[in-house]
Amino acid sequence: MTISRLTASVALISALTLAAGSLLNGATTRGKTTIVVQMLGDGSGYRFRPANVTAHVGDVVRFVNVSGGPHNVVFWDDKIPAGAAATLQANMERSTGSLSGPMLNDANETYTLSLAGLRPGTYSYYCAPHLAVNMVGRIIVRP
Numbered sequence: 001m002t003i004s005r006l007t008a009s010v011a012l013i014s015a016l017t018l019a020a021g022s023l024l025n026g027a028t029t030r031g032k033t034t035i036v037v038q039m040l041g042d043g044s045g046y047r048f049r050p051a052n053v054t055a056h057v058g059d060v061v062r063f064v065n066v067s068g069g070p071h072n073v074v075f076w077d078d079k080i081p082a083g084a085a086a087t088l089q090a091n092m093e094r095s096t097g098s099l100s101g102p103m104l105n106d107a108n109e110t111y112t113l114s115l116a117g118l119r120p121g122t123y124s125y126y127c128a129p130h131l132a133v134n135m136v137g138r139i140i141v142r143p
Contacts, residue, residue: 034060037137039104039127041068046130048137055115056142063111065104071127071135073111075099079138081121088118100128115141 033056038049046068055061065071077085077099085099091114094102101111120143127135 032058032060034062037061037063038066039063039069039071039135040066041071041130041135046127046133046135048127048135051137052140053137054140054142057115057118057120059115061113061115061139063101063104063113065107065109067107068130069107069109070103070105070129072096072103072129073101073113073125074128075123075125079122079124081119081123084119084121084123088123091116091118103129115139 035053035055037053040047040049048063053061063071063073074097075088080088080099089095089099092099092101094111096102101113104111118141120141123139123141125137125139
């Protein structure tokens with residue numbers, strides 16, 4: 001065996017060992033997913049569709065104002081996993097307050113929320129202008 005073949009063999013064995021170790025330690029090769037949640041207000045009422053979504057840490061949720069705006073997304077601080085508020089707040093670009101996303105006034109306007117670094121658990125939210133008519137939703141974040 002020449003030096004180059006030996007080097008290649010060692011590199012291959014190292015790569016396979018690392019990959020096997022990652023799989024044994026629960027690492028995954030899953031890519032980030034974007035989940036779309038529509039924000040609706042019409043003759044059928046005000047709602048998020050779907051109202052409940054399941055995602056994984058690192059995924060992205062894109063809220064789309066379809067009709068009946070203005071709409072926004074506000075998380076209840078007592079209806080998210082303990083200790084998750086700071087990370088959630090940091091992930092909420094264009095935040096207008098504590099755990100509160102911006103108002104979406106125009107049709108097809110979007111708001112994107114990253115779930116990167118969040119603790120697994122249930123994150124319940126609502127639309128501030130339409131809370132009285134029960135426009136609520138939740139994101140169940142899995143590892």
